[in-house]
Amino acid sequence: MSYENIISEEINGITTITVNRPSKLNALNIQTIEELHRAISEASKSKTCKVIILTGSGEKAFVAGADISEFANFNVEQGTRLSAKGHDILYDFIENLSTPVIAAINGFALGGGLELAMACHFRVASTNAKMGLPEVSLGVIPGYGGTQRLPQLIGKGRAMELIMTANMIDAQQALNYGLVNHVTTQEELLVFCEKLATKISQNSSVAIAAAIKAVNANFKDGVNGYNFEIEAFGKCFETQDFTEGTTAFLQKRKADFPGE
Known part of the structure; x- marks a missing residue:
């Protein structure tokens, strides 16, 4: 299956899916969300795929949020529908997938990008990663599960602070909070995730x-x-x-x- 905004490759039972919009810091537009759904669905149905690794292209960003230009002029009905569809076909879809999904956070994971990482079953970050939910600085709230998953992962108080200040945290602070499981260098990130995926694939x-x-x-x-x-x-x-x-x-x- 061919894609415009992502790359999907399976090797030795591990499918690596890369969001590939480097000129946009891998921001999620509607097309990319739909392509991610199709690629993840295809991988989960594969008899040979045991684990999925989700990452971003380049050295700057995992996913630096949603593509704001697509919804800047939306009304209430359109905004509600945008959030509901995103939950259904991507974020809740990943969370409830039977195939394990590891987020390899290789740079900025902001807004919808952090929400994407949080929907994965666990997260590994590179040392240059920055994470945050800046939505309130745009006059909206996190709409892809951020208000629900962030408190589950790091606790209500810390989540409230991050959401209300719209601040970013670095990889070490994310590790201290329990938002990510491990921190590696950027060069070692995918290799480390692949080792974890291999260990997982050996189990039932x-x-x-x-x-x-x-x-x-x-x-x-x-x-x-x-x-x-x-x-x-x-x-x-x-x-x-x-x-x-x-x-x-x-x-x-x-x-x-x-x-x-």
Whole structure:
């Protein structure tokens, strides 16, 4: 499948999807959001893809926000529809994807770009990365999940401060806050993420998918995360991956999971 604003490449079970609009600091326009949806959906359906890494092209930006020129003249109805569609086809879509998605933050991750990184299952940043939600400086609020995911990741007080001041934080502060899991040099960023992805790919994809759903269940209204975990745990016992995993353990060999 061909794309205009992104690059998607699968090697050894790892699909790297790169937002490729360097002249716009990889800002997200509507077309790019739709292309990301298609590329991530295609990767998740691949029988060989085990992990997705999401990053930006160049050395300056992961995704430096949304393309403001596209919605500067929107009315209430158009703005609401823009946010709702973004949630549906990209941000919530990534968060609930059964295939793990790692954000490799290689520079500015601002506004919709930070929201994109937060929708991923976890984040790794390069030392030059800067993160923030500057929307209130434009007279709007974060509209792609920022007001919800940022407090979940770093706590309500810190999230309130970042959102209300529109300040940026650097990679080390993001690490201290728990917004990112690791910080590396820019040169080592993708290599480090690929090592993590390889480690993940060696485990049961069926169990990982169930674990993603169980963790997310705790953050959904009206869902008891513990009960969801109990049911998901029980369902693992009927999978071929469980049979292979336990058999391999008892036979003291490395498991070869069928992914079923």
